[in-house]
Amino acid sequence: MDKFLKRSSSSSDASASGCGKTKFRKYDQSYIQFGFTELANKPQCVVCSEVLSAESMKPSKMKRHLQTKHFALKDKPVEFFQRKLLSLRSQQVNITDLVNVNKNALKASYEVALKIAKKGNPIQLLRN
Known part of the structure; x- marks a missing residue:
């Protein structure tokens, strides 16, 4: 089969x-x-x-x-596509590294946003 x-x-x-x-x-x-x-x-x-x-x-x-x-690539050997695959995989790894946010920075951002929300005005937060 x-x-x-x-x-x-x-x-x-x-x-x-x-x-x-x-x-x-x-x-x-x-x-x-x-x-x-x-x-x-x-x-x-x-x-x-x-x-x-x-x-x-x-x-x-x-x-x-x-x-x-990809008409120009239709007669390329398998090795060409394997190199492209390796390149694609490395791009995906690099992108995920960039997307990951530092947890401490994220926590600090939320704490600042909470303080601003409690004060009601971001200008008042700077004065205190």
Whole structure:
């Protein structure tokens, strides 16, 4: 059986079991050849960082994205996309480092805001 076929039960099997849920394809390491990695069970393009819907975890849809949005990159080797993936991962780590707020600074900010709220006027706080 082809590993790219949708791994779900047929509609008659789903209705017979009462489940009714469709199982979506899981990420496969070979999808990097289309320039995609996985982010929260959804395909993410390593070139433009666009996250497609979970239903787009099909090689044909990932290949179409590559051919339409990144036409110049469609013939690049797998190693190119692996380097892009490493770059994307390092960007994500850097962004999370920047987003983390110092807890002490946040606590001080809340305490100042509380004092301003109690005084009712920030000018009065400066005078005291």
